[in-house]
Amino acid sequence: MFNTANLSALVAGDRQADRVVPPTGFTAQLTLFAAAAMAFLAVFALALSLAAGRLADRWGDALARSATIRIVAPLDQRGAQTDAALSILQTTKGVQSARALSDAEQQALLAPWFGPDLALDTLPVPRLIEVIETAEGMDPAGLRLRLAAEVPGAVLDDHSRWREPLVQAASRLRLLGWMSIVLIAAAVAAMITLAANAALAANAQVIAVLRLVGARDDYIARAFIRRFTLRAFWGAVTGTVLGLLAVLLLPSASDAGGFLTGLGFQGIHWLWPILIPFLAGAVAFAATGAAARRTLKELA
Amino acid sequence: MIELENVAYSYGGGELLSDISLKLAPGSFHFLTGPSGAGKTTLMKLCYGALLPTAGHIRLFGADVRGLDRDDIAVVRRRVGVVHQDVQFLDHLSVTDNISLPLMVSGRQAETQSGDLGELMSWVGLTNRADALPPELSGGERQRAALARAVIMSPDVVLADEPTGNIDWEMSQRLLRLLIELNKMGKTVLIATHDLSLIRATKAHVQARVLRIANRRIQLAGADL
Incomplete structure (x- = not known):
């Protein structure tokens, strides 16, 4: 059913075929409203998935390439x-660069x-060394052995201890986001x-008259499919x-927010939501088509 | 055109029609009569593929009705004009649109612009009701609109089920004259009616055969009617 000729006919429309099904006021508004509400939710689910994806990538990739050494x-x-x-x-x-953090x-x-008035030089605060790894990464176990032999006060922390559950949480969040989108699409299909x-x-009599005067099922179905596809599309x-x-309008994630990426779209991701109305239209197209074919088959 | 061969039809309970053989030849004019509930409407429905026989064979324009899918049936209905006793229209469309509906659904709406539609409207006497909605029509006007809708595709066969059931004598005479005219233009006509005086009035104008359903079977009624 999804060929270009059908689609262009769907978009161009058939004013005559549209007229054979009586116009409906209230239910049409409901369909529009439901499609709009679902699309609104889908935008947030999409934003959540993409933001969680960014978070997982950052924790999984960028943080994975850094480590800290404490000199106690x-x-x-x-x-x-x-x-x-x-x-x-x-x-x-595997070490790209390493530098000791300054007192400041x-x-x-x-x-x-501790507050801003801390006199750091009077306290035995360990010195921190920030290590940035190359893409290949380093061997933390080997480095630990070497440090243990030559620098007894050094403790290597490759962040994996706290990073992994965060990456897992972000990935799970992304999965939930995509699942929500799938559920929203399924709810749209059910609603349509x-x-x-x-x-x-409601139009059983109209369908009976159309069959009597020789209308094909496709012709009758199209009148309904077009109507619901367009409603779902414009609602979405x-x-x-x-x-x-x-x-x-969401407040943007500030630097003070730390490593939490703001919920929203970045760069090319702004194009993703454009797909939502088309997805809604496609779902409505398929759902109405299936419903129409099922109903028509039962009529004489 | 339409051939029935040892056709039987039964609803859940028992057999309504059995062993019916009938051949509607091109240009013939048939009446179908019988008491109420004898199966006149069922026989009509069998003739345009709305029902499938429970036994026997029906051939519509040479094709066995059991071998036809829904689209084939739709095409058959473009060659068979049907008028019901309780005619149904699309109530939100004007009389003109309803009459030209068969052209519309078969992708021939360009022809609604031609003069033929106007001619047809005046033939059934509905020219000044063209923009009315079907619920505003009287019983006789509805029947005539249904007849116009049934013949606009220039079908080979016209089936009319109690076309005069709801209208007065004068109006039914007028409707019948239209059907006789159609028959003279070469259309096959089958009219189901229990109104014997209507049959008598018609036989003065046209060579009509009268079929009677009795005891589930069909028989050729005598010439004395």
């Missing part, structure tokens, strides 16, 4: 051990917990099927536009 040593040995650790890192395979940076990290069945039942257009506006 008495203040007088800290500088020497830091230098030793840095020189080991320079010769470690460490103070900024601790400020949220109910509406189409009601319309077909409205819902999608409103949903996108709502996403635009």
Whole structure:
């Protein structure tokens, strides 16, 4: 049924064929409303899936390529051990760059917990070294062994301990988002099927007259299919536009929000919601077609 | 045109029609009569593929009705004009649109622009009711509109089931004259009616055969009618 000739006929329309089915006011509005509401929800489900996807990618990929080394040593040995650790890192395979955080940076990290007036040099705060890995990655076990031998105060943290459950949570969130979209599509199909069945039942006399004067099932079905496809499409257009506006009006994720990516679309992802009305139209097209063929088969 | 061969039809309960053989030749004029509930409407429905026989064979324009799918039946109905006793229209469309509906659904709507439609409207005397909606029509007007709708495709066969059931004598005479005219133009006509005076009035104008359904079978009624 999904060939281009049919589709262009569907879009161009057949004013005569449309007229044979009496116009309906109230139920048409309901179909439009339901399609709009579903599209609105779909926009958010889509935004959620894409944002969760970005989050999973970031935690899985970007954070995976960084590690931290803590130098826990008495203040007088800290500088020497830091230098030793840095020189080991320079010769470690898979390390792109490594640098020790300055006092100012460490103070900024601790400020949220200890307040801005912290005198860092009076406290035995461990020195942090930020390690950025190359794409191939490094061998954390080997590095740990080398550090243990030469820099006793060094502790390597490759973030995997806390990263993995986060990546898993983000992936699960993305899965839930896509599942919601599938469920929304199924709900649209169910809703359109109910509406189409009601319309077909209400128009039993019209269908009987059309069959009597020699109308093919396809002709009769088309009048209904076109109507519901267009209603679902335009309803979904409205819902999608409103949903996108709502996403635009969401407060943007600030730097203070930390690593949480804001719910929304980025770059090319803005094009995804455009698919929603077409998907709704396609779902309505298939659902009405199936309902019409089923109903018509039962009539003489 | 339409051939029935040892046809039987039974509803859930028992056999309504049995062993019916009938041949509607081109250009023939038949009356179908019999008491109410004898199966006149059922026989009509068998003739345009709305019902399938429970036994025997029906050939519509040479094709066995059992071998026809729904689209084939639709095409058959473009060659068979049907008028029911309780005619149904699309109530939201004007009389003109309803009469030209068969052209519309068979993709020939261009012909609704031609003068033929106007001619047909005046032939059935509905010219000044062209824009009325079907619920606004009187019984006689409905029957005439149904007849116009049945013949607009220039069908080979016209089946009329109690076409005069709801209308007065004068109007039924008028309707009958239209059917006789159609027959003279070469159409095969089958009229189901229990109105014997209508049959008598017709026989003065046209060579009509009268079939009677009695005891589930069909018989040729005597010439004395």
